[in-house]
Structures are given as C-alpha cells and as structure tokens.
Amino acid sequence: MVEPGIFCMPRHELKANLHVHTSFSDGSLSVGDILNDPSRRKLDVLGITDHETMKAATWAGRHAGVLVLPGVELHHRHNHLLVYGVPASALVSDEDCPQRAIDAVRVAGGASFIAHPHDRNCPLMPEFCACPWTDLDASGFDGIEIWNFMSRWKAEARDIESAIERIREPVKSFPGPEMETLRFWDESSRTRKVVAIGGSDAHGHSFTYQGNTLEVFPYWLMLNSINTHIQLDELLPPGNDAEAARRVLAALKSGSSFIAHDNLMEANGFDFRAEIPKHGTTQYDSRKASSTALSAGGDRKHGKSGNEIVARNAGESSMGAQPQYPLRMGDDTTWAGDLELVAECGSFAHFRVVRNGETFQAGTGYTFSCLTHGPGVYRVEVSLLLGRADSGAADPDARPTFRDNYNHDVYPHPWIFSNPIFLRAPGWLSSPAATVDDSAASQARC
Numbered sequence: 128m129v130e131p132g133i134f135c136m137p138r139h140e141l142k143a144n145l146h147v148h149t150s151f152s153d154g155s156l157s158v159g160d161i162l163n164d165p166s167r168r169k170l171d172v173l174g175i176t177d178h179e180t181m182k183a184a185t186w187a188g189r190h191a192g193v194l195v196l197p198g199v200e201l202h203h204r205h206n207h208l209l210v211y212g213v214p215a216s217a218l219v220s221d222e223d224c225p226q227r228a229i230d231a232v233r234v235a236g237g238a239s240f241i242a243h244p245h246d247r248n249c250p251l252m253p254e255f256c257a258c259p260w261t262d263l264d265a266s267g268f269d270g271i272e273i274w275n276f277m278s279r280w281k282a283e284a285r286d287i288e289s290a291i292e293r294i295r296e297p298v299k300s301f302p303g304p305e306m307e308t309l310r311f312w313d314e315s316s317r318t319r320k321v322v323a324i325g326g327s328d329a330h331g332h333s334f335t336y337q338g339n340t341l342e343v344f345p346y347w348l349m350l351n352s353i354n355t356h357i358q359l360d361e362l363l364p365p366g367n368d369a370e371a372a373r374r375v376l377a378a379l380k381s382g383s384s385f386i387a388h389d390n391l392m393e394a395n396g397f398d399f400r401a402e403i404p405k406h407g408t409t410q411y412d413s414r415k416a417s418s419t420a421l422s423a424g425g426d427r428k429h430g431k432s433g434n435e436i437v438a439r440n441a442g443e444s445s446m447g448a449q450p451q452y453p454l455r456m457g458d459d460t461t462w463a464g465d466l467e468l469v470a471e472c473g474s475f476a477h478f479r480v481v482r483n484g485e486t487f488q489a490g491t492g493y494t495f496s497c498l499t500h501g502p503g504v505y506r507v508e509v510s511l512l513l514g515r516a517d518s519g520a521a522d523p524d525a526r527p528t529f530r531d532n533y534n535h536d537v538y539p540h541p542w543i544f545s546n547p548i549f550l551r552a553p554g555w556l557s558s559p560a561a562t563v564d565d566s567a568a569s570q571a572r573c
C-alpha cells in the first residue's frame with residue numbers, strides 16, 4: 128500500500144482528449160494532419176467527435192502510439208451528446224427527444240456523455256450561440272462533459288478587450304467548469320454513478336477581425352488543454368487495437384479517470400483514493416466490507432470509535448462484490464466504516480474535497496488527506512497556486528487567496544477535477560438502470 132504523502136504513479140495512466148473535430152465536419156485539419164501534428168505526441172488517446180458523422184471510424188486503432196477512438200457529437204440545435212463505441216448504423220439523432228439518442232447508445236453497448244450541458248452564448252460573437260442540454264431529466268447516459276475548453280472560453284469573451292486578453296493568454300486566464308454543471312453532476316451522482324469527462328472541443332478555429340485572419344485556437348494548443356486522464360490496472364495489449372479501445376471505453380464508463388487543464392501544468396501522476404485508515408481503533412476487515420456497516424449507535428465522528436466496524440447480515444450490500452482497497456476514482460461501493468481519502472499531485476496546490484456537492488475539507492500542499500464522515504459521494508478539486516508573475520492574464524480583480532510556504536501571495540487556478548469515490552449508505556440501492564423496455568416510458572416525456 129502506498130504511504131499517504133508520498134507522490135507516486137499509482138497505475139497506468141493514459142491522457143485522452145475526447146472531444147476533437149476534424150475536416151470530416153467543421154474542423155480545420157484532417158485526422159491524418161492532426162496525427163502528424165507534434166501536439167498529439169502528448170496524447171495517448173484521441174477521441175474524434177465530428178458533428179453528426181462517424182467518418183473517423185476508418186481511423187480506429189493506434190497510429191504512432193496514439194489510439195484513435197472514433198466517436199460522434201450528435202445534435203441538432205441543442206442537446207449535444209458525445210458518443211463512443213457505437214457503429215454509425217446504431218445511432219439515433221433526435222432534436223426533439225435526446226433521450227432516444229441516449230437509449231440507442233445504451234442498447235448498442237456504447238458510451239454517451241452530455242456535452243457542455245450549460246453552454247452559454249458568447250457575449251462578443253452572437254453567432255457563437257448557446258448549445259445547452261435542455262432535458263436535465265434525461266436518464267441512462269454514462270456521464271457529463273463537465274469542462275469544455277471552447278464552451279468556457281466563449282462564455283467569458285465578454286468584450287473585445289477580454290477576448291483579446293483571453294486569446295493572448297488562453298491558459299492562465301482560463302476559468303473552471305460552469306458551477307451549474309458541477310451542481311448537475313453532483314446531484315445526478317446522488318442517485319447513480321455519473322462519470323465526468325473533459326474535452327477541448329478542438330476545431331483549429333480561425334477568426335477574421337478587421338481584415339486579418341488569425342488562428343486563435345490551433346490544435347497544438349487545444350490537444351493539451353482540457354484532457355481526461357484514464358487510470359488502468361494494466362498496460363493496453365500490444366497489437367490488439369480493438370481490445371485496447373474496448374478497455375479504454377470500459378475505463379471511461381467506470382469513472383477511473385480525472386479531468387485536468389494540462390496546459391496550465393501537466394497533471395500526470397495525480398491520484399485520489401480511499402485507503403483503510405492506519406490508526407483506526409478497529410481493524411478494518413476488507414473481507415467483510417461489502418457486508419459490514421457501522422453499528423446503528425456508533426459514533427460517526429472522526430477518530431476514536433468512528434472506524435468501528437461491526438458485521439451485519441451478508442447479502443445486504445447494494446453492490447455485492449467485495450471491494451478492493453484502496454478504493455479508486457469511480458469505485459461505487461457500500462460504506463463500511465470511515466476511510467482515509469488521499470489526494471496527491473505534482474505541484475503545490477489547493478485541495479478541496481467535496482462530499483455530496485458540498486465542501487467537506489480543504490487545504491494546501493502537495494498532498495492532502497482526511498477521513499471520510501459516513502456515506503457520501505466524495506471527489507476532489509485541485510487548484511494550482513501560482514504567484515502573481517506566473518498568473519498571466521488571471522482576472523485582474525482576483526485577490527490572492529493563499530500564501531505559499533515562503534509566505535508569498537499565490538492565486539488559485541482551476542486545474543484538476545477527480546471523478547468521485549461513491550460510498551453508499553448500507554442498504555442503498557442505485558436508481559434502477561434504465562432498460563430497453565422502459566426506454567419507451569422515458570421517451571414519453573419528449
């Protein structure tokens with residue numbers, strides 16, 4: 128087991144950019160040109176999600192070390208849905224009933240993620256109109272794209288000055304996810320596992336302003352912007368691209384991943400896990416974990432008796448299978464006593480542990496750990512702390528929130544968002560997974 132506080136590379140990590148457009152739709156480069164671009168060398172997985180077409184399927188497989196994961200962005204006006212692992216013949220695109228698109232993906236065994244659900248208008252350029260998700264009661268999707276580079280950039284381009292500033296310094300001025308989207312994700316996660324991904328929405332855009340054409344978001348910048356880092360227990364099998372893609376898709380659906388703004392600083396090596404406390408008063412019996420719970424009268428406060436474990440009837444677990452410790456991002460299991468949450472990254476940072484959508488614990492350092500407090504959906508947000516000189520075009524009104532070890536003012540920049548560790552209350556039952564049979568009922572809302 129890894130000692131808390133020691134930076135480590137816990138598992139095999141793949142850096143994926145899952146939302147990329149090409150010349151198959153409205154991107155400026157072909158898949159081949161993107162793969163030849165040096166920027167792709169920082170990626171392990173390239174998700175091609177052209178608008179309403181899966182022509183990129185011909186590129187499925189590994190190319191010079193990059194696994195191309197063909198997908199599609201389904202939409203009409205609103206309700207953009209990122210889809211992977213489904214043949215074009217199984218896709219359904221219905222503007223009036225996005226639930227039909229989700230259901231078709233689920234039936235075909237693929238993965239669907241709601242893209243930029245709270246997308247807003249671009250105040251400066253009205254032609255960049257809002258493309259939000261309008262059916263927030265939809266069900267059966269695997270997850271949500273919580274952080275989309277282009278969506279966040281355009282929403283913050285309030286006037287020409289701020290747009291130029293944000294084009295000049297697109298990295299350090301970049302905002303975190305929409306708060307509404309985080310709330311939507313947290314709320315959805317209370318009833319079932321909902322996985323978060325991030326994406327660049329790269330197009331290789333050019334803009335013409337006062338007669339000059341400017342490429343403002345080239346692929347080399349975008350492919351290292353908002354990425355999804357996938358953790359795997361094993362290396363991908365060499366020579367079997369279909370199996371490699373299947374494992375990547377399975378890891379994405381499981382939530383074994385985190386989202387990071389890699390252009391701010393490479394986030395490789397970040398980890399968030401839940402370990403059995405070393406100093407609990409009672410030995411934590413992992414063999415009983417799927418069928419154990421705190422006694423009803425137990426003291427749930429941290430420390431002393433907070434880790435007391437008593438056996439309860441086997442078979443009551445909502446998850447069934449015995450959990451493996453430490454728990455990893457995306458693990459969804461029955462709470463069987465408080466665990467130690469450990470987060471670590473490669474830079475001095477601010478950690479905010481979120482439980483059920485609320486701030487639970489926070490602190491600064493290279494690592495952060497705390498005990499859980501009963502069942503809950505636990506995740507962590509990490510902000511990179513930079514000095515004023517390094518903060519570039521950070522909001523000029525920003526005030527230093529923290530001081531580093533040398534007592535210098537430092538400014539937080541949203542950097543990493545983990546997927547949650549889901550610790551469900553004993554007896555908790557996930558909201559029933561939608562089935563093919565009930566898809567008609569869900570579509571009846573449309």
Ligand SMILES: [Zn+2]
Nearest residue numbers: 200207242258
């Ligand atoms: Zn979109």
Ligand SMILES: [Zn+2]
Nearest residue numbers: 146148200328
């Ligand atoms: Zn897109």
